Amino acid sequence: MAITNGTTDDRYIVWLDIDNTLYPRSTRIAELMGERIHEYFLSLGFEENDARELHLKYYTQYGLALRGLMKHHDIDAQDFDRRCDGSLPLETILKPDPKVRKLIQDIDRSKARVWALTNAYSTHAKRVLHILQLDDLIEGVFFCDYAEPNFSCKPEREFYDEAMRVAGVTDASKCLFVDDNLNNVKAAKSLGWGCSVLYSEREEGHTMKEHPQVEGVDVVIGRLEELRQVWKHVFTDASS
Ligand SMILES: [Mg+2]
Structure with a gap:
């Protein structure tokens, strides 16, 4: 599902992951999300350990804990989203980074379009992009459609295929993708996406002489x- 529909276009398309890619890992938003999901499992009546085990199992098996919850516990995805991502105090945690804005601005729009590709729901995606003051630079957002009972997500093939279809891309080699999740990047490369980049965030001041080689990934970067x-x-x- 996408916020903006694209039309067929010969330019490259840059696909940006959002969470832990457009803002630093040190915000610990992923941990806060994890805590809220854990609370959600507890609210369904699971004991502490069972909740942890199931959370991990569903995340590993389905790419998102939510999908396991929908499949096996018939929960309301919109309610889950409100109580998990929707309750994060993002406005007090996230700050716009002028360098990230400039980076995205400097993508030549006559050569490439810029879209986001996220496993979050549209509300979270739009909220993050708005707080980071990047929303005006992103042409479209392809997100997990929690309103669909069997929605797909990264790293499933159908998610990438549908993203391309919605953005009007027919040539996979035109897709340039960056994500902090190894499996997501590997999946894009295996589908023939033009350049799939793993963002393995490096702390400020920490230098790396050489980029590590990771199998199934085109390039690994430490800074955006x-x-x-x-x-x-x-x-x-x-x-x-
Ligand atoms: Mg991410």
């Missing part, structure tokens, strides 16, 4: 700024 080099062909000349 490195995309200017990796995807040189879609950035404005003055920016690289």
Whole structure:
């Protein structure tokens, strides 16, 4: 499902993951999400340990704990979203980063379109992009449609295929993708996406002499700024 429908287009398309990619891991938002999901399991009557086990099992098996909950416990996905992602105090945690904004701005729109590709629901995706002051730079958001009983998510093939269809992309080699999740990046590469980048966030000041080689991934970066080099062909000349 997407917020904006695209039309067929020959330009490259940059797909940006949102959570832990467009903002730093040090915000600990992923941990806060995990705590809320745990609380949700407890609210269904599970004991502490059973809740932890099931949470992990569903996450591993279905890509998202929510999908296991929908499949086996018939829960209301919108209620889950409100109580988990929707209750995160994002406005007090997230701050816009001018460098990230400039990076996305410097993608030459005559060469590439910019979309987000997220396993979150549209409300969370839009909220994060708005707080980060990036929403005006993102043409479309392809998200997990919690309103559908059997929605797909990364790293499932149908999710990427549907994202391409909705964005009007027919040539997978035109897709440039960055995500902090290894399985998501591997999946994109296995589908023939043009360049699939694993963002393995490096702390400020920490230098890495060489990028590690990871099987099934085109490139590993430690800072988002490195995309200017990796995807040189879609950035404005003055920016690289
Ligand atoms: Mg992520």
